[in-house]
Amino acid sequence: MIVCHCNVLTKAAILQALGDSPLSMPKSPAQVQKCMGCAPQCGHCVPTIREILAEARITTISVGCAVCPSSGGCAQNDDHPRPLAMTAAE
Numbered sequence: 001m002i003v004c005h006c007n008v009l010t011k012a013a014i015l016q017a018l019g020d021s022p023l024s025m026p027k028s029p030a031q032v033q034k035c036m037g038c039a040p041q042c043g044h045c046v047p048t049i050r051e052i053l054a055e056a057r058i059t060t061i062s063v064g065c066a067v068c069p070s071s072g073g074c075a076q077n078d079d080h081p082r083p084l085a086m087t088a089a090e
Contacts, residue, residue, distance in 0.1 A: 003048050006041035007033065011052060018056050025056065 001011045017035050018025050026032045029049035033040055040046065 003052070004033070004038075004041075004045035006045070007036070007038040009033070009036060009038070009045070014049065014052050015056065018053070026053070029053070 003009050003011050026035055029046045032049055
């Protein structure tokens, strides 16, 4: 799917440019386009690129541990990470 018609950017190309690490992931649509060697033009793609960034951040966040990845914490071991509580505002 073409996300940006001005620069002919597809969703697949944007996702590939984002990489796997949330720490190195671009934070804004302008940063995404800069990573891809172009610049924002008309701005119609900005909301869609924001959605792609949000989805990518969500899928790269790990919750819990390898033993209990979807639980609210590990009942077997207090050393296992517990997910942060999120509010509706987040």
